[in-house]
Amino acid sequence: MTVQTTQVQVGIVGGGPAGLMTALLLKRQGISAVVVETRSQETIRTTHRAGILEDATVEMLTQADIGSRVHSHGHEHEGTVLSFDGERRRIDFQQLVGRSVWLYPQNEVFHDLATAWQAEGGEIHWEVSEVSVEGLQTSSPQISFTDSEGAAQQIQAELIVGADGSRSMCRKLIPEEIRTDHFTAYPYAWFGILVEAPPTHPELIYANSEDGFALISQRSETVQRMYFQCDPDTDPADWSDEAIFERIQSVLGGEDSIQLQRGPIIEKTVLPFRSYVCEPLNWARLVLAGDAGHTVPPTGAKGLNLAFCDVRALIPQITAFFADASRDSAALDEYSRTALDRVWRAQSFSYWATTLLHRQPEENPFSQRRRRGEFEALTGTEAGRTYFADAYTGWKA
Numbered sequence: 001m002t003v004q005t006t007q008v009q010v011g012i013v014g015g016g017p018a019g020l021m022t023a024l025l026l027k028r029q030g031i032s033a034v035v036v037e038t039r040s041q042e043t044i045r046t047t048h049r050a051g052i053l054e055d056a057t058v059e060m061l062t063q064a065d066i067g068s069r070v071h072s073h074g075h076e077h078e079g080t081v082l083s084f085d086g087e088r089r090r091i092d093f094q095q096l097v098g099r100s101v102w103l104y105p106q107n108e109v110f111h112d113l114a115t116a117w118q119a120e121g122g123e124i125h126w127e128v129s130e131v132s133v134e135g136l137q138t139s140s141p142q143i144s145f146t147d148s149e150g151a152a153q154q155i156q157a158e159l160i161v162g163a164d165g166s167r168s169m170c171r172k173l174i175p176e177e178i179r180t181d182h183f184t185a186y187p188y189a190w191f192g193i194l195v196e197a198p199p200t201h202p203e204l205i206y207a208n209s210e211d212g213f214a215l216i217s218q219r220s221e222t223v224q225r226m227y228f229q230c231d232p233d234t235d236p237a238d239w240s241d242e243a244i245f246e247r248i249q250s251v252l253g254g255e256d257s258i259q260l261q262r263g264p265i266i267e268k269t270v271l272p273f274r275s276y277v278c279e280p281l282n283w284a285r286l287v288l289a290g291d292a293g294h295t296v297p298p299t300g301a302k303g304l305n306l307a308f309c310d311v312r313a314l315i316p317q318i319t320a321f322f323a324d325a326s327r328d329s330a331a332l333d334e335y336s337r338t339a340l341d342r343v344w345r346a347q348s349f350s351y352w353a354t355t356l357l358h359r360q361p362e363e364n365p366f367s368q369r370r371r372r373g374e375f376e377a378l379t380g381t382e383a384g385r386t387y388f389a390d391a392y393t394g395w396k397a
């Protein structure tokens with residue numbers, strides 16, 4: 001069978017936010033890249049995932065001349081509300097650390113990046129199958145795949161970026177004797193809904209009560225995102241719309257009687273949690289970026305932002321790698337070290353926020369009361385509020 005081959009400097013596996021941002025920023029450094037992606041552009045465009053962007057993520061989207069609509073279509077959030085047993089405490093990000101976050105859905109981020117990449121003539125193969133990566137210990141590693149027309153293709157590169165998400169095939173190519181898989185699972189999940197209704201509240205509300213956790217989030221003027229804590233094996237079909245709204249309203253509680261804006265539920269999903277880090281993030285001619293290298297529970301809103309942090313750390317090191325004629329791996333080692341420093345901070349914040357805000361299966365009166373004490377220490381002191389604001393909006397230092 002004839003195999004069509006393409007020569008390029010960097011081959012990228014995965015056309016999500018990490019892969020596309022890497023491709024775009026490499027192009028600005030004069031480094032050529034080609035992306036392969038198993039899903040269709042339309043499927044990714046219509047899949048709902050993250051929505052909160054740190055201001056450094058917004059800066060990347062706007063400063064890289066990508067034409068992102070984040071400022072025209074996104075919403076700036078200068079703070080958030082934490083609620084325990086109905087008692088609300090607002091964390092004022094702007095006042096505490098001088099930064100905000102932006103609500104701008106991940107599928108819109110993806111659309112901006114894919115549009116920019118294709119408008120600039122960037123090559124991307126959608127809906128590919130049978131993807132494999134070989135030759136990582138040679139100077140010319142390859143990505144082989146079957147394209148959407150059924151034709152065999154090969155990308156011959158000098159470096160491969162594995163940006164293929166949380167079920168990454170690329171990371172498994174790092175030999176087991178070199179790779180450490182740090183992993184922890186959680187005994188609960190999020191039941192997420194999309195509701196056709198106006199916003200219940202202008203800012204996110206992270207709520208806890210004896211029934212566990214709930215999150216009031218937003219998507220647009222007409223569609224809202226809400227979550228509540230559930231067992232990981234919950235079947236969404238077992239919950240009626242009425243029961244879902246009742247649960248979220250009960251966790252929200254409160255004397256200020258914030259009433260949920262209800263409407264038709266257009267999507268129900270159960271999102272299991274896990275924390276995962278692959279160390280190191282590079283081996284031979286492979287580097288990992290985004291969820292391929294690490295996964296966090298969604299409580300701290302860090303997943304998508306960490307993918308962008310990786311890319312920020314990666315671009316100068318790939319540039320240094322190509323500037324050195326011997327293609328020394330020191331720059332890629334440095335990428336792994338720098339990125340992992342941030343990843344572990346984000347793991348710590350996400351784990352802590354998750355355990356603070358969720359009901360544990362072995363919960364007893366002591367543990368519920370202890371978490372209430374932690375909530376008071378966090379929200380009742382400027383040091384506590386500043387820690388939360390600094391971490392949530394994305395550490396500058």
Ligand SMILES: Cc1cc2nc3c(=O)[nH]c(=O)nc-3n(C[C@H](O)[C@H](O)[C@H](O)COP(=O)(O)OP(=O)(O)OC[C@H]3O[C@@H](n4cnc5c(N)ncnc54)[C@H](O)[C@@H]3O)c2cc1C
Binds near residue numbers: 016290
């Ligand atoms: C249901 C869900 C809800 C989430 N909610 C939140 C949230 O509320 N807040 C938050 O911060 N984060 C959230 N996340 C996490 C966030 O979406 C991810 O951190 C983010 O998508 C990471 O971007 P990425 O580009 O690394 O990975 P992805 O977006 O997963 O992109 C990887 C891409 O690689 C492609 N791919 C996979 N295997 C191959 C292959 N072999 N060959 C070619 N292509 C391949 C996939 O199709 C995918 O498009 C959520 C994730 C999920 C799954």
